[in-house]
Amino acid sequence: MNILKLPDDMLEKFCSSEMNEMHARALLMLKDHNELQQKLFNEIEECGFTGQQAVELAQQYIKDIPAKTPITNLAKSSSKKLTNLKKKWSKKNMVQRKQCRKQLQDLLNEI
Structure with a gap:
């Protein structure tokens, strides 16, 4: 079945x-x-x-099939986060862009 x-x-x-x-x-x-x-x-x-x-x-x-590792999982997660930030970027004012930069820096530090 x-x-x-x-x-x-x-x-x-x-x-x-x-x-x-x-x-x-x-x-x-x-x-x-x-x-x-x-x-x-x-x-x-x-x-x-x-x-x-x-x-x-x-x-x-x-x-x-490539094995999933913590690094591949992190790369996939990071890619999604970057895509979301990019979509939001053009709609942001200066204060919000500063917050986005902070999120991006946090992401870079995570990597």
Whole structure:
């Protein structure tokens, strides 16, 4: 029943294809990586991979995913904060810009 956890469009194509539970297992291994899951699905369809080949390919995809570290998490968080500050900047008066500079300095100190 885990197959029902596939995205709806993928599930519909899956059900009308020759794929089996091993293919589903491979696709579900990538459930947190939508682009890779779709890529694998397309490759299974185009190349006719067996279930075992699909699982091995999914494992390779997972192996190639960069590990999340405190630094990557900090970089992602910092990027979001910088984007928000940039959006707000043009709408600020001088006092508010000074506060933004303070937030930016705090962010730099955090890094």
